[in-house]
Amino acid sequence: MSTPPEDRTSELLKGSLDVQRLAAAYLAAKTRLDHSSINDATKASANTFLDYARAALEKHRIYAGWEFLQSFEREMVDEFKGTALRLRLESAKAEASKKLKNWRACAADEAGKSGDNAQDQELRDRLREILYHVHTQSQNEYFNIEQIKKQSRVIAVFLVGSALLLFELSNFITAGVDGIDVDAFRLGMLSGVFGGMLSVAYTVMRSDPSTRIPQLKASLGLTITRPLFGPLVTFAILMLMHQGFLSFGDNTMAALVALSFLGGFSERWFLGLVERINARATEGAS
Structure with missing residues (x-):
């Protein structure tokens, strides 16, 4: 005998x-x-919306499930009357003022402007419109959070593979440069990658869930490439130290690791460093 839908839903209460x-x-x-x-x-x-929500739930399609439940919520606006309806409208207006911005905030604010003599049906229409904007904003933010999670997983896999590849190519990269400590370069390179990864993690944690979906998708490629800047910085710093353009303490391996980490974490710091070295070289040549 098959399990009733409600029983299957109850079983899902044991899931994630x-x-x-x-x-x-x-x-x-x-x-x-x-x-x-x-x-x-x-x-x-x-x-009907509840049936769709249950089907999405059973397939663990969380995003779709919430969207159907929110559509259900807008349908159920018809059950509010009189004082309860006005209180629900005020609650929705307060929620919209906190969650919405830009054109959605303006639209919700306009929808909330009802006269004292407004009939229940008009108030329901206004409430439904406000809820639509609040729900859409909520779904966009949930989708963006899921995108950020996916980006984090892709970035982690990509960076590990890239770090291993660069580590294996370190002998080839430093070939032909006399006096280069390959082990120091490898350690500095990994430090640069780690600095880049930490920078990406910091950026992801500070990502605004309200960012527009196309912008969030477009940022994936840029985010992935940022940590690869670390090994390039390491090589540049190593060459600058080797040629005497850059000095940090005793120019030991620890100095290379520290500078590589800073360069991987902050591209702006490294570019500023290069500009200062270039300025000194220009002054010395004049």
């Missing part, structure tokens, strides 16, 4: 935290609909 949250929200929405007194047509429409 995201699945549990969605399953709990679905069950609460199902109970709400069962006890609602809205008209049959609206109830049928709301129930």
Whole structure:
């Protein structure tokens, strides 16, 4: 005998935290609909969204599941009347003022401007419009967070592979340069990669979830290439130290590692360093 849909949903409460949250929200929405007194047509429409949400939940499609539940929420606006409707509208307006910005904030603010004598149907329409903007913003932010997670995994794999490849090519990179300590170069190169990875991690943690989706996708390629700047910086610093253009303490391996880390973490610091060296060289030649 097959398991009833609600029983399968209850079983999902034992899944991951995201699945549990969605399953709990679905069950609460199902109970709400069962006890609602809205008209049959609206109830049928709301129930359709719940069916879609349950199907998404069973396939662990969290993003789609929440989107269907939010569509259900907008359908259920019809159950609010009188004072309860006005209170719900004020709550939605307050939520919109905190979460929305740019054109969505303007649209929600305009939708919230109702007169004292507004009828319930007008208030429902205004509430539904505000909820649409709040829900869309919420879904965009959730999608962006998922994109950031995916970027982090791709970046980690790419960087590990790149670091190993550069490590193996270190002999070839330093070939023909007399007096170069290959081991020092390797250690400095890894330090530069680590500095770049730390810089990327810092950038990802500070990423704004409200960033537009196309911008977030476009940033993946740029984010991946940033840590590769570290090994290039290491080679440049090593050459500058080797030729006497740059001195840091006793120019030991520790100095190379420290400077490589700084260069990998902050491209701006390294470019400033190069500009200062160039300025000194220009003054010396004049």
